Structures are given as C-alpha cells and as structure tokens.
Amino acid sequence: MEKIRTIIIDDESLARDLVKSYLSEMDQVEILGEYSDGFQGLKAINDLQPDLIFLDVQMPKLNGFELLELLDKPCNIIFTTAYNEYAIKAFEHNAVDYLLKPFSQERFADSIAKAIFRLKNQTEDSNVIENLKEYEDKNVEDLNRIVVKSRNKIDIIPVNNIRYFEAQDDYVMIYTHDGHHLKQKTMKYFETHLNPKEFCRIHRSYLIRIEEISKLEPYEKDGWILVLKTGEKLKVSKNGYKLLKQQLGF
C-alpha cells in the first residue's frame, strides 16, 4: 500500500514534535512538512494535497476552523487541541478524529487506523455526523471575524466593520465600510452566530447592523423601507418589521 502523505499544522513546536515522534514509529505514514501557522498550512495543503492533516484549533491569525473554510475541497483532518468544546464542530466538519491534548500513543494509533480505514474505503461515517448534528452546539460563541477567500487573497474581516449581509443564491454578500466580500455560507449561519443585539434580520435577504440604521420610511401600503446611514435603501419584511420593533422598542 502507498504511504499516507501527511502534514502537521500547530503553532507550538513541542506539540509538532510529539506528533512527529509518534509518527516516526509508523511505517505507513510519511510526513511532508510541518507548519506553525494557519496561512503556511493553507498554502501547504493547496500545494501538496496531503492525504491527512494534523490540525491545531487555537492558532494566531487563522485558526483551524477558519483554515477549513478556505479549503477548496474537503480533506481528512485529525484535530489536535486542548479545547474539548470544539469536538462537535470538528465532527460537523467531517473530521477523522479529535485528539485531546495530551494524548497517548495508543489513542494516536487509533486515529491513524481510522484515517487509513477512511482513505481505503473513501467513505465517511455519515451516521456519526448526522448524530452529532442533532446536538445543539452549546458553545456557540459570537463570531469576531470572518475569513473570506477571493482569487489569490485571503481577507480577514472584523465583524465590527460589517454593515450588512445580503443573500445571493448559495452565497452571502458581506458589505463592510470599505467594500464587499462574497462568502459561501447561509444567512441562517450568520444570523445564529452574530450577537442578536447588534444585528437584525429585517428580510429574508438582509441581515443588518442595527447601528447602521438611519431611518425607516413607509413604502406602498403597510410596507417599510429601511434607510442606512450610507443612504442605501433596503426592503423590510413584515416579520423583519416585528423584529425591529422588538429590538428598537418603538
């Protein structure tokens, strides 16, 4: 059998050393490289197309999950992290395994066995994923930043810079103070991952920052139009009007 080609992405060198050391005793695995931050890791994944990736979650600039969002095609990932709260999210991203630091050599060997099984059969334990999805993610934190890839560039957008979101088919257009970015996500995702005190879903197609509202104008009969501080006019649905009423208390 061909060797499994793997890379290690972790910002702590000792953590990488440990994985390397465990792997050195396994003939069936080959290490292509090790990377100390998300950007280098992303580049390596795209260049080398490894079979398996060891990925830390907590890293400067671009964390493990943000890196995953930027990948062109799904990869086999084994997460290695000291944070147990991301396990569900990891399996939702189709992770092969989730190793909690510090982990034993036996536990590590199990992960490799899982990876080999998946690579051979090219299947996913879809049952596991479906089951996991039923859990409500209790640790949903409000987003601080959103990463967007466009051609050859990666933009990290602080949520504070965002004025509003607009639905565009399978994508969402994010309007900031200095431009706009297209991101493959659902409106529902942003609606649930942003602070509801700061953002309001005024329409099926619009999620706006409440601070950006300039005024509400009546439109045709019983309709409303929302005017942003920049002068842009957005339609408000009946439901959206109710939400706004609750939020702003008028």
Add this chain to the structure above:
Amino acid sequence: MDHPILSHRYGIFVYLGFWLAFMCSLLAIDWYFQGEDFTNALISSLSISLPLLIIAPSIWFIVKHIDIDKIGRLTMVLNHTAAAIITVAIWVSLTYFIHSSLHEDYTNSSYPDIIMPYYGLAFLSFALYGYMVMVYYVFIYYQNFKSKIENESNLKDLIKEAEINALKSQINPHFLFNSLNSVSSLTLVQPEKSREMLVKLSSFLRYSLDQDLKELNTLSNEMKNSRLYLEIEKVRFGDRLALEFNIDVPCQDMKIPNLILQPIYENAIKHGVHESLEPVIITTKAEFKNDKLCIQISNNFDKDTITPKGQGIGLKNITERLNLIYGRTDLLTIAKTESNFNVKLYFPQKTHLKSV
C-alpha cells in the same frame, strides 16, 4: 427576639410547671410548717402566686427594651429599679385584692399576714423580679451567642466559595492541558528538560492553590510565581515569547495581594502571544514612588488582532479586589496604543511605611 415562653412549643407548659412548683412550696410552708388550716393556706398561696402568672411573662418586655449595650449600666440599673418598684406595688396590691376577695372571714386589719407580713411579701416579689430579669438576660445572651456562631459559619462558607471560584478561574484548563502536552512531548524529545518543566508546573500550581486570596504577599514571592508561569509558557511558545524584568531592589519586600498580577500575565499571553506570529515581549517594571509600589506590565500585540468580546472582565475583577483591600478604585489604569498594551497598578504601602 421572640418571647421565650410564648414562642416555644412547650414553653407555656414548662412555665406552668415552674409556677405550680412555686405555688406548692408556698402552700407547703404555710400548711405544713406554719400549721395553717389547708383552705386558708391554699387561698394565701394562690393570692401570692396568681399575679405572678401574668407578671413573669410581662417582665420579658421590660428586659427586651432595656438593652445594656445601648443605654449604659447606670441607666439600666435605674430603669430596672423603677420597673421593680412598680411591679412589686402591683403584685402586692393584687395579692391583697385576691386574698380579700377569696377569704370568707375578712378581718378588719387592712394588711393581714398572708403567709408572711407585707414587707416580707414586698421583699419576696422584689427578689423574684431580680431573679426573672436575670433569667431573661441569660436567655438573650444565649440566643445572641447562637446566632453569632451561625453567622460566622455562614460567612466562612461565603469566603470559601469565593476562593474556590477565584481558583477555578485562575488555573486555566487550557494552560494546564497544553503545558502537560508540552511535557508529554519533552519526555520524548528532551527527557532531561521534561522533569524541569514538571517541577515548574507543580510549583506554580502549588503556589496558586495554597494562597489565601485575602492575604498580602511580598513582591518577590509573587514575582517568583509569575516567572514560573511565564517560563512554562516560554517552553510552549519558544522564541515567540520574550520576557523582561526591571524590578527595583527595595520593592522586593513590599506587599501586594496574592496572585493579583496573574490575570494580567494571562491576558498578555492570550491576547498577545496567542494571536501574534511575531515575537511578543512582556515587560514588568516595579518601582516605589509616592508611598506606593507601582507595577507596570506591558506587552506588544499584533495590531490586526480583533479585540474579542468579553475582554476586560479579568481587569475589572482586579479593580474590585483592589477596592476591597485598599478601599480605592483608582489603583489600576490601562493604556492601549495601536500595538502596545500597558497595565499600571499601584499598591499603597502602609505597613511598609510603619516599619521604616
């Protein structure tokens, strides 16, 4: 405070028991020892003890309102003397009234002996007044003592709880697990260093667990512990973390609250080192000026870092703790520039000044 006789379930029965014993002893004295006719003896003892039935519970209200802590000893004695005279007068008059109404062969003498002469009655009731006042005071002091003990244990529980909460937040599980992972790795790649790291980690944990958060400690002890923490982090992050210390020698023995600097260093690691690709320098400066120990901790950070929400809770807690200990809210200041975070803390050195 509730009435000791009326508020207790069996209080009234116990009281009636005592009262009955008192009446019977009077009866015994008159009938058995003084050779009175039984009916007469019964009437006499009843006329003395019946007023007591009401008077004894009423004295409680007098005692309750004469609080020695509020009015002083002399006023208390005067108050009780006045109350005693009134009580005795009422009691003796009631005794004579009952006696005359019950007695069939009412004699002409206005003050007949009822077991004893009238001055004997007056003395008896006066003594009993004093005795009951004392019983009531003992009861009050016992109740106060009991509630004080209860309060104290409640307070202790509260402090314990606060300490446990503080410790939980102090020992960050991610720090712990990541450090243990580094140890795990060191045992394979640099076994001799792993022991050193474990010892450091243990010393740090022991210090953090042992400290009583109400207490002050010397700067040198605190710095020793902070250095342990930072050196452990340095093993994890290598060149990405640099440390600088600039501590004036006379400051070493000055006092600061236990572990007060720890959250600041943790913030520097979390928002500085965790988020930056470039090396982060954590600088600590300590000097003595204007009767206060001034400690400055600063770190650079990546200017693209997005400040996460919820930041500042740790610093707010420090301000609260300083306020509890020193009674001032202006002892912590924060200065933030584009790529530098600077926390300044002042610790008044009262004890230090006294020793100079």
